[in-house]
Amino acid sequence: MLVITGASDGLGLQLAKLYQKEGKKVINISRAKSEFADINIFCDLQKCSEIKSAVQEIINRDEPLEALINCAGVLSIQSIDEITEAEIDRVMSTNVKSAIMLVSGLIRKINKDGTDIVNVASSVGLKGYVNQTVYGASKWAMRGFSANLREELKGTKSRVISFCPGGFKTKLFEKATGVDNTEDISQWMKTEDVAVALKQTLDLPKNMEVSEIIINRK
Numbered sequence: 463m464l465v466i467t468g469a470s471d472g473l474g475l476q477l478a479k480l481y482q483k484e485g486k487k488v489i490n491i492s493r494a495k496s497e498f499a500d501i502n503i504f505c506d507l508q509k510c511s512e513i514k515s516a517v518q519e520i521i522n523r524d525e526p527l528e529a530l531i532n533c534a535g536v537l538s539i540q541s542i543d544e545i546t547e548a549e550i551d552r553v554m555s556t557n558v559k560s561a562i563m564l565v566s567g568l569i570r571k572i573n574k575d576g577t578d579i580v581n582v583a584s585s586v587g588l589k590g591y592v593n594q595t596v597y598g599a600s601k602w603a604m605r606g607f608s609a610n611l612r613e614e615l616k617g618t619k620s621r622v623i624s625f626c627p628g629g630f631k632t633k634l635f636e637k638a639t640g641v642d643n644t645e646d647i648s649q650w651m652k653t654e655d656v657a658v659a660l661k662q663t664l665d666l667p668k669n670m671e672v673s674e675i676i677i678n679r680k
């Protein structure tokens with residue numbers, strides 16, 4: 463089985479679709495149901511108590527965990543003087559803290575099963591942008607988490623992949639701003655294609671760890 467956070471929409475949903483097509487059991491963790499998950503664990507990833515319950519539910523299944531894909535995320539855009547503590551907490555807890563909590567809670571199982579971990583960061587975690595201080599910090603932090611986790615899992619069968627795509631067409635921006643900026647399709651990669659790139663990276667032989675993958679739109 464595979465666990466994908468945020469498989470109710472966007473990239474996570476496309477990943478769930480790909481894995482289901484291949485006959486894999488997909489467990490989604492998000493607030494809404496995923497069309498392509500076999501099991502939905504309803505969980506607000508901002509809440510540690512709900513993450514702990516989700517961890518227990520996965521452990522109770524007692525089935526090998528092939529991969530954990532930390533994909534859930536929220537975008538945040540504002541000028542530097544408009545940043546609030548509540549927004550920092552919302553973005554950091556959803557985009558980074560939840561992934562760390564999930565891995566920490568599942569670490570014994572991850573070690574036992576040789577579970578691969580994919581942490582979805584972003585090209586925003588590779589350089590700086592105006593008005594993206596909070597979101598950018600969360601994505602840089604996600605890359606930092608991957609680097610540290612790779613050291614923790616050295617000598618195990620688990621691979622840690624830091625996945626850093628550029629823009630692809632989802633409702634991420636619209637959910638954050640109320641505006642759909644994806645009408646001009648030429649500006650965005652297809653979410654399906656980005657999902658294929660991530661899956662192909664995981665499909666490589668277990669002795670090949672692509673530590674970081676950066677995908678830019680041509």
Ligand SMILES: NC(=O)c1ccc[n+]([C@@H]2O[C@H](COP(=O)([O-])OP(=O)(O)OC[C@H]3O[C@@H](n4cnc5c(N)ncnc54)[C@H](OP(=O)(O)O)[C@@H]3O)[C@@H](O)[C@H]2O)c1
Binds near residue numbers: 505582
């Ligand atoms: N789209 C892009 O251009 C782009 C580029 C680079 C990186 N990324 C990253 O790729 C990942 C997926 O983004 P996307 O564009 O596919 O976004 P999306 O379509 O908005 O999907 C986001 C997913 O995250 C889940 N989520 C958000 N807040 C949550 C919470 N509090 N608890 C549980 N689940 C939560 C949502 O589920 P529920 O609402 O059902 O809870 C949804 O399934 C994110 O980490 C994003 O930062 C996106």
